[in-house]
Amino acid sequence: MEEENIIEVRDLEHVFDGFAAVRGISFTVRRGEIFSFLGPNGAGKSTTINILTTLLPLQKGTVRVAGYDVAREPSRVRESIGIVFQDDVLDRDLTVWETMEFHGRLYSIPRDERRRRIDDLLRVVELGPKRNEQTKNLSGGMKRRLQIARGLMTRPKVLFLDEPTLGLDPQTRMRIWDYIREVNRAGTTIFLTTHYMEEADMLSDRISIIDNGKIIASGTPEELKNALGEDVVYLETRDNARARESLRGVKEIRSIKESTRGLSITIAADGSHCLPGIVERVRNAGIEISSVNLKKPTMDDVFVHYTGRELRDAGA
Numbered sequence: 001m002e003e004e005n006i007i008e009v010r011d012l013e014h015v016f017d018g019f020a021a022v023r024g025i026s027f028t029v030r031r032g033e034i035f036s037f038l039g040p041n042g043a044g045k046s047t048t049i050n051i052l053t054t055l056l057p058l059q060k061g062t063v064r065v066a067g068y069d070v071a072r073e074p075s076r077v078r079e080s081i082g083i084v085f086q087d088d089v090l091d092r093d094l095t096v097w098e099t100m101e102f103h104g105r106l107y108s109i110p111r112d113e114r115r116r117r118i119d120d121l122l123r124v125v126e127l128g129p130k131r132n133e134q135t136k137n138l139s140g141g142m143k144r145r146l147q148i149a150r151g152l153m154t155r156p157k158v159l160f161l162d163e164p165t166l167g168l169d170p171q172t173r174m175r176i177w178d179y180i181r182e183v184n185r186a187g188t189t190i191f192l193t194t195h196y197m198e199e200a201d202m203l204s205d206r207i208s209i210i211d212n213g214k215i216i217a218s219g220t221p222e223e224l225k226n227a228l229g230e231d232v233v234y235l236e237t238r239d240n241a242r243a244r245e246s247l248r249g250v251k252e253i254r255s256i257k258e259s260t261r262g263l264s265i266t267i268a269a270d271g272s273h274c275l276p277g278i279v280e281r282v283r284n285a286g287i288e289i290s291s292v293n294l295k296k297p298t299m300d301d302v303f304v305h306y307t308g309r310e311l312r313d314a315g316a
């Protein structure tokens, strides 16, 4: 039986010339999921992904990928994975098709199988019509799609993506997310690093947030956001003062602020579960509600909560 965890990392540490880039991290990635490492520049994401993909030698800790130990069975690990890196280079003079063809030959994929995979993968990333274009003529987004397709030539169990949408415009980024989801649906586990909060939020089944070489929080995007217990319900009623009165004693409510337009109610629990009760109480008091809005914390709020600073400012 195949193990449930396709990646297992225990007490990983890595030091560069006396500088501890990774300071004892542990996490697991489950088979079939999209897992993100979210953190600012310099947090240790690339160092970690480089160790997991055997590009950096393991110094301390244990790392198993697809059932193999990276220190003892690095070639087995390499056979099981595909990699798309930040500074990946495409040969500028090769065409899209040749890029795929040469990669397939490099891995000794038999001719017919190779050709079939090239056609399939170019279809997935919608580069079929560009098959005879030299890569130097492709847009940034097309290049990234080609790199992803190339990384999938070997049918890897795990695809590693280091900052897959770095430097791309928002629209292209969303297209890349679609391709990543499609690849994942077809059965490939995805491990990606990113410093884009909404990327981790939108794309991942689970996230670990890394800062200064340490994991500061892990969970599903929902779990991470709900754990803050800082959901806010905005309520506009015919009589805000009485509405406020009617909510007195509800134990999940941390505080209520009255503004000109309505009430903003901070919830010390998952707001989606408290909302029906709050609405019911106000209605039962005979007060008409004209508008209800629930604001959940963002991934940025999560980062601020654990580090005391914003992700966009961190690391620089």
Ligand SMILES: Nc1ncnc2c1ncn2[C@@H]1O[C@H](COP(=O)(O)OP(=O)(O)OP(=O)(O)O)[C@@H](O)[C@H]1O
Binding pocket: 016, 017, 019, 020, 021, 039, 040, 041, 042, 043, 044, 045, 046, 047, 048
């Ligand atoms: N070869 C190296 N020699 C010395 N220090 C290094 C080396 N590689 C990385 N570092 C340092 O280790 C820390 C973690 O770097 P790492 O590249 O893993 O971070 P990151 O989270 O991937 O950020 P980025 O997205 O900027 O690469 C940084 O402080 C970096 O300067």
